[in-house]
Amino acid sequence: MTLKEIDEEIRRLKRLRDAEHGKQITELKKAAKKNVGRCFNNNGVYIKVVGIPQDDYTLTGNHFNQYQYPALYLEYDDIKELPNSMPFYFDTLDSGAWGEGYNPVIDQKYLEVTPEEFNEEFEKRIQEFRKRVTSI
Numbered sequence: 488m489t490l491k492e493i494d495e496e497i498r499r500l501k502r503l504r505d506a507e508h509g510k511q512i513t514e515l516k517k518a519a520k521k522n523v524g525r526c527f528n529n530n531g532v533y534i535k536v537v538g539i540p541q542d543d544y545t546l547t548g549n550h551f552n553q554y555q556y557p558a559l560y561l562e563y564d565d566i567k568e569l570p571n572s573m574p575f576y577f578d579t580l581d582s583g584a585w586g587e588g589y590n591p592v593i594d595q596k597y598l599e600v601t602p603e604e605f606n607e608e609f610e611k612r613i614q615e616f617r618k619r620v621t622s623i
Contacts, residue, residue, distance in 0.1 A: 523537065529595055533608045
């Protein structure tokens, strides 16, 4: 077998691998939809899963972490004392929070709460933020 033939076989297998990987990601994304909307309280920080794990495209290919979910975080209650801070931010939440996958910080406790409880906290913090902004 020549080098040219070996390279062509490698390209063929890479295309096959990429196709299978794409199918796997599609299935993982379908399964992940069940977690969208889940809400948690982690020591006063409220968190809501707002989407499914996303693809990260790089020069070397597609990276997909099935355990990282986009999430909305509500900051601590003492945020009102920090005049330039926002009451919320977006980041990712590892599915280890609810026991699927790896929880990178073992001692952190995520208590699942209802969407209603999350929404009440969200409204409270937005009202506090609105008061801060309008008093400037």
